[in-house]
Amino acid sequence: MTAVLDWLELTVRWVHVIAGIAWIGASFYFNWLNDRLAEPETGDPDLDGELWAVHGGAFYRALRYRTVPRGIVSRLHWFKWEAYLTWVSGFALLILVYYLGAEVYLLDPGVAAISPLAGVGIAVGSLLVGWLAYDRLCRSPLAAHRRVFSATGTLLIGGVAYGLFQVFSARAAYLHVGALLGTLMAANVFFVIIPAHVELVRAVEEGREPDHAVGTHAAARSRHNNYFTLPVLFVMISTHYPFTYGHPWGWAILLGLFGVGALTRHGFNLRNSGRSPGWTWPAAVAMLVGVAVWAGVSGRAGGHRLSIEDRDVEYATVERIIVARCVSCHAREPANDLFEAPPGGIVLETRAQVEALRERIRAVTVDARVMPLGNFTGMTDEERAELGAWIAGAEPR
Numbered sequence: 001m002t003a004v005l006d007w008l009e010l011t012v013r014w015v016h017v018i019a020g021i022a023w024i025g026a027s028f029y030f031n032w033l034n035d036r037l038a039e040p041e042t043g044d045p046d047l048d049g050e051l052w053a054v055h056g057g058a059f060y061r062a063l064r065y066r067t068v069p070r071g072i073v074s075r076l077h078w079f080k081w082e083a084y085l086t087w088v089s090g091f092a093l094l095i096l097v098y099y100l101g102a103e104v105y106l107l108d109p110g111v112a113a114i115s116p117l118a119g120v121g122i123a124v125g126s127l128l129v130g131w132l133a134y135d136r137l138c139r140s141p142l143a144a145h146r147r148v149f150s151a152t153g154t155l156l157i158g159g160v161a162y163g164l165f166q167v168f169s170a171r172a173a174y175l176h177v178g179a180l181l182g183t184l185m186a187a188n189v190f191f192v193i194i195p196a197h198v199e200l201v202r203a204v205e206e207g208r209e210p211d212h213a214v215g216t217h218a219a220a221r222s223r224h225n226n227y228f229t230l231p232v233l234f235v236m237i238s239t240h241y242p243f244t245y246g247h248p249w250g251w252a253i254l255l256g257l258f259g260v261g262a263l264t265r266h267g268f269n270l271r272n273s274g275r276s277p278g279w280t281w282p283a284a285v286a287m288l289v290g291v292a293v294w295a296g297v298s299g300r301a302g303g304h305r306l307s308i309e310d311r312d313v314e315y316a317t318v319e320r321i322i323v324a325r326c327v328s329c330h331a332r333e334p335a336n337d338l339f340e341a342p343p344g345g346i347v348l349e350t351r352a353q354v355e356a357l358r359e360r361i362r363a364v365t366v367d368a369r370v371m372p373l374g375n376f377t378g379m380t381d382e383e384r385a386e387l388g389a390w391i392a393g394a395e396p397r
């Protein structure tokens with residue numbers, strides 16, 4: 001059974017990445033195209049831009065029309081399935097990894113003592129309520145004031161990140177902030193952007209003026225999606241970086257990295273519209289360095305208040321801890337039903353294996369407390385401190 005689920009997860013993840021690339025890729029392409037179009041060479045008054053390009057051994061000429069040309073509606077390509085498939089496969093992954101495996105992936109008894117069912121309820125609820133709140137905000141008078149709106153949005157995202165950190169394991173909290181932004185993006189396409197295109201096409205077919213408010217509103221949602229892309233992509237790779245989500249200030253680091261992503265995107269938008277990216281890229285780099293330095297200074301064991309003062313810890317103590325807290329998962333044949341094979345390829349059955357991996361063990365159990373996964377085996381702070389002290393002592397100084 002576990003093997004079937006593993007293969008299913010593999011397939012769904014693969015589809016998710018492919019669909020995501022197709023979606024974001026098309027979005028990047030059109031953003032770029034829009035801002036690179038030159039004056040059309042032909043005198044056709046319906047055209048307002050054209051671009052010549054070469055790709056894969058062929059030459060292309062893209063033309064942009066001011067309005068919907070007559071008679072092409074049935075031949076229009078809509079660019080929507082990539083978005084829907086990305087969301088559907090992403091949600092399927094959430095179920096396969098975080099909801100079916102809620103006890104180890106979603107929850108952490110050291111964070112909040114809630115049942116898997118309650119956890120899944122909060123997780124799914126956060127996506128739903130998040131969308132409803134965002135949609136409301138976009139339709140409120142606040143939306144007219146771009147700066148105030150962005151500031152409010154950033155504060156809300158920070159609030160959501162902080163809130164999720166109070167109920168889920170750090171890793172799941174990160175992923176759900178990303179899943180929320182991804183949900184907003186896909187829902188924007190489904191509920192606002194595509195319906196606006198439909199209205200545009202229908203108006204032309206019926207020979208009436210399209211409702212311009214609908215178009216303007218859809219453009220705003222498109223812009224939001226554009227700024228969400230880079231932050232969402234970071235969350236999707238964040239599971240590789242326990243020093244971010246496992247940091248005592250994980251939620252604030254996430255917000256900082258979102259800032260880096262949004263600023264970077266802003267620079268591209270400026271450049272694509274023929275302006276200079278100006279201060280945006282240097283600011284993004286400075287912010288990235290700032291977040292990294294601050295994380296380094298405030299993180300490490302000190303941030304989690306473990307006392308790893310110079311004390312001698314015997315290997316016998318370490319072995320007892322590893323056997324009690326790690327080996328149920330990290331064995332050639334894991335006793336934990338969730339795993340067919342040692343997770344992450346990590347086996348901790350012999351002293352040599354533990355010694356060889358001590359740096360990575362320190363990173364995930366002492367600096368960032370993301371192992372044992374979901375603290376499923378109930379590792380104590382004292383044990384983390386002992387493990388940390390032994391690793392510090394085992395290092396050549």
Ligand code: HEC
Nearest residue numbers: 104325326329343344346360361364365371372373376377
């Ligand atoms: C409930 C199962 C479980 C337990 C218990 C557990 N781990 Fe893990 N561990 C995992 C999984 C799953 C991964 C793969 C993480 C991923 O999906 O990225 C992993 C990955 C790791 C990694 C590799 C992380 C990296 O990217 O460098 C290390 C090191 C590790 N665990 C150490 C430990 C130690 C030490 C303990 C005991 C203190 C422990 N684990 C307990 C499930 C577990």
